[in-house]
Amino acid sequence: MEISMKFKTADSNSQGIAVESEVAPLSFTRTDAFNELEQLIGLKQVKRNIAEVTAFSLIQKQRSHKQLKVCPTALHAVFKGNPGTGKTTVARILGKIFHDIGILTKGHLVEAERADLVGEYIGHTAQKTKEFIKKSPGGILFVDEAYTLAQGGEKDFGKEAVATLVKSMEDNRDNIIIILAGYCREMDEFLNSNPGLRSRFPVQIDFADYDREELFHIALQMYKERDYELSNKCRWRLKSKLEEFAKSRHPHSGNARYVRNMVEKSIRLQALRIVDREYLTRRDLMIIEEADLP
Ligand SMILES: Nc1ncnc2c1ncn2[C@@H]1O[C@H](COP(=O)(O)OP(=O)(O)OP(=O)(O)O)[C@@H](O)[C@H]1O
Ligand SMILES: [Mg+2]
Structure with missing residues (x-):
């Protein structure tokens, strides 16, 4: 897919929020990060999905410059696939692509798993999760094996971690992207168990096993x-x-x-x-x- 357009380059201000400076021609399909994605073996559908999300974000920005209505650009995603199918690799590249095109100011990847987010006593979980969220503005917070946050039963603090993440998504509307990753079946169960989540993570990408x-x-x-x-x-x-x-x-x-x-x-x-x-x-x-x- 070849998408080429004039686009404003992004710098960041003191709060790390993207601000537009001068106009420069940019096609995301020609950025180094996009080439890196293209060079991964296979992953045809994943590449197509990433191109779609990236094109969407760019076009919404262009529309806003022309005073057209902008569809809300929630880019939070769920990456579903078995171990070693490239989820972390693609998330890291996606951060770079979004940085290159001015959607994210830094484009770094912060990796977290259950043990990083869930605490041992009341109040500990929100504090631990917030610490990870603090590292994320301008980049991607990647929660690996996210379904484990829902596997501990009613009294488990995993739920509190999810609630804290969701709250941060609402507070940091434009400056953090959260990706929940994990095995297909477990992630489907996780999303089904929490109906609010599916709509908050509109981008769903399946990573198939390699042949x-x-x-x-x-x-x-x-x-x-x-x-x-x-x-x-x-x-x-x-x-x-x-x-x-x-x-x-x-x-x-x-x-x-x-x-x-x-x-x-x-x-x-x-x-x-x-x-x-x-x-x-x-x-x-x-x-x-x-x-x-x-
Ligand atoms: N399509 C690909 N082409 C080339 N190398 C790949 C590809 N997919 C994955 N790899 C390599 O395989 C290794 C594992 O990939 P990665 O860590 O991204 O998988 P993952 O889905 O995050 O796995 P896990 O669920 O175990 O964390 C990495 O070294 C990565 O560079
Ligand atoms: Mg991984």
Whole structure:
């Protein structure tokens, strides 16, 4: 998708709130952050959803400059998917995209999970949650495994954390984006258990498991980024290993995270294989052999 338009660049004032300065041409599809998103393997639907949300935000800004009615731009999102499907990676890139186009003044990602937000006694939870919210203005507050906030029963303080988050969304209307992330089914249950939440998090993005081709390409990309190459035999071995993995995997077995662990382990095994050699060529240092695959 190619969207190109004239747009005002954003600076931030002393409170970190976006203020417009001079007009400069900008197409978000040409920003570095958008390229980074494009370079992720697969995730076709995710990329499309992000493009949609970004285009929407830009157009609403343009409309407001022309004194047209603006649809309320609630950009709070739910990212649903199994572990290792790229949720955190995409959230971090989204922060950068929103920063580049002037929706967020900083674009940083603040990661929180249940233990960061929920306290042990009355009043502790609101205090802990507020501390995280304080770190977030101008960026994204990313709550991982958010459904655990609703899993402790009636007396659990998780509910208080949710209420504090919702309150902060209303108080900081334009300057924080909250993303709730977690496994599909659990997140659906969580949203169903709290009807107010669904409408407050209008952007819902599903992260599918990677298929075997995607897993293979993710592995190749990871080696390349790290300046490693695979021998031909190793390539075949890796391919069949990942096919096996894709066929027999458990939903929580890690997707791209499994691939990353394997890549990193093989790099350590290669080091062990060659470390005692007297002389190492540049190629020796780069090549991963079949025997290096864990
Ligand atoms: N599409 C992709 N292309 C390349 N690398 C990817 C892709 N998706 C994920 N990765 C890599 O896989 C690793 C795990 O991804 P990430 O941490 O974003 O997953 P996650 O969905 O947040 O997982 P979790 O639920 O376990 O936190 C990261 O190193 C990331 O760079
Ligand atoms: Mg994550």
